[in-house]
Amino acid sequence: MTTTASFRAWHRPMRPRRRDEEHRSATPLELFFDLCFVVAVAQASEGLHHDVAAGHLGHGVFSYLSVFFAIWWAWVGFTWFASAYDTDDDLYRLTVLVQIAGALILAAGVPRAFVEGDFTTITYGYVVMRLAAMANWARAAAGDPERRATTLTFVAGVGVVQLGWLLRLLLPPAWLVPAFVVLVVADLLVPVLGERRGQTTWHPRHISERYQLFTLIVLGEVVLSTSVAIQRGVDAGNGQLWSLAAAGTVIVFAIWWLYFDRPNPLPPESVPGALFWGYGHYFAFTSIAAVGAGLAVAVDHDLHTGHVSGRVAGYAVAVPVAVFLVALWGLHLPAKRGLGLVLFPATAALVLVTPWLFAPVDLIAGVLVALVAVTLVLRHRDASRTS
Known part of the structure; x- marks a missing residue:
């Protein structure tokens, strides 16, 4: 009995949560995840402040909107998944902690992305976050046969778009902005395609x-x-x-x-x-x-x-x-x-x-x-x- 209980605490099937579940609220793990974004938001706001005060309005606004998208989208991906599939077992907690580590790497890359347009560190942070996210989506595919097409679409979509972000680092400067726009659209389309194949049970x-x-x-x-x-x-x-x-x-x-x-x-x-x-x-x-x-x-x-x-x-x-x-x-x-x-x-x-x-x-x-x-x-x- 003790061995079985220990196994269930470590790893259990990632079943979908009910949309009508009562008393569904944010968990301490989710609040901890949010805490790591405070620094990133502060750095983006501070970068906008300095650029506008110095008269670099165009650069400041574009940099702010692009950097904030990176911050916001990292938060969105975790939030909607957790609403549908948070199992709170030990394996899930560990993968979320890995995502938090990726968020900290992302936050460390905000100043350079703002000032120099260099998204290298932010991209590496995304790699860490999305590998953990893909692992969780794969667990959901195994534990939720009814929505396997949806969850596998997220696995493939997140992986392909992240590969695109890595390849963007190799492009010449003139192509960086067009590639950024294309990849933003691709990122936004992944949930559109996934949810059309079967809606996840977010609360x-x-x-x-x-x-x-x-x-x-x-x-x-x-x-x-x-x-x-x-x-x-x-x-x-x-x-x-x-x-x-x-x-x-x-x-x-x-x-x-x-x-x-x-x-x-x-x-x-x-x-x-x-x-x-x-x-x-x-x-x-x-x-x-x-x-x-x-x-x-x-x-x-x-x-x-x-x-x-x-x-x-x-x-x-x-x-x-x-x-x-x-x-x-x-x-x-x-x-x-x-x-x-x-x-x-x-x-x-x-x-x-x-x-x-x-x-x-x-x-x-x-x-x-x-x-x-x-x-x-x-x-x-x-x-x-x-x-």
């Missing part, structure tokens, strides 16, 4: 919680930037930064409130709807983390250490806030009615006007407070009508 509430937790990670970048603004204001004796810090605090509070508004819609159960919801969060995550970089640019401008105008510094905050509002509107569009259909896009347009006015960051904070107030009124009005 809607668990996936929603996992995305909420990653939202908190990127919100942490905005909190950090706000804290730095206060610290630098105190050190420099610049009272103007207190206003900026207050506005940044209001902005991060408003973003949190809007994303976690009640009720928070779950991902659709259909494959196209779930893919749109899951992929659409890339824009929500990138924009939230970019708000932190924008606030840091605004601090540099107020301290006269940046090389951009006040209008550019204002847009460094306004653009990511506007993108976040549009992304959130798209993700929650099926639940919108009446004024809710146009409220978020209209607010995003208003936010984009603020850099042409006085104290744009303060104005953005005020606009977001007004948006939160309106959404509260609409929600309570709808709740009253329903009751």
Whole structure:
């Protein structure tokens, strides 16, 4: 009996979990996995901050979007698999720890990828992560005969695309960007092809919680930037930064409130709807983390250490806030009615006007407070009508 129990703890069939499983929540292992992405997100945000503050806007935006895709996609691959097949046996824990090691290698490669466009270290991190992921998909193929075609599609797709990323390292510089775009599309198509052959049993509430937790990670970048603004204001004796810090605090509070508004819609159960919801969060995550970089640019401008105008510094905050509002509107569009259909896009347009006015960051904070107030009124009005 003891031998059998020990074997089951070490290795058991990787059966699919039920989609209607009660009390399905993030595990300590998943939280540990997320923790390793904090550094990577912070480095990407910091790289964007320095490039924009130095006036290298085009390079900063492209580098940020490409590096953040690498971070986000590594997280996505693990999250959706774990939602469907987490067995929590010892073998699974070991393979996840290997993936965490790959995530740490990926994080170490973020600065070089941002500054030099060199994705070598990030690619090596992906090799470690994806070998472990392919092993888990192969275990799922053995333990879930009903979805064997799906799981084997993931094994083959992940392996072929990763081989493409390795071959990209051998290409001449002129081909790197086109190859990057092609491989990004190929990566995004793997779940499309796999899920069409048989939908995996990911848990809607668990996936929603996992995305909420990653939202908190990127919100942490905005909190950090706000804290730095206060610290630098105190050190420099610049009272103007207190206003900026207050506005940044209001902005991060408003973003949190809007994303976690009640009720928070779950991902659709259909494959196209779930893919749109899951992929659409890339824009929500990138924009939230970019708000932190924008606030840091605004601090540099107020301290006269940046090389951009006040209008550019204002847009460094306004653009990511506007993108976040549009992304959130798209993700929650099926639940919108009446004024809710146009409220978020209209607010995003208003936010984009603020850099042409006085104290744009303060104005953005005020606009977001007004948006939160309106959404509260609409929600309570709808709740009253329903009751």
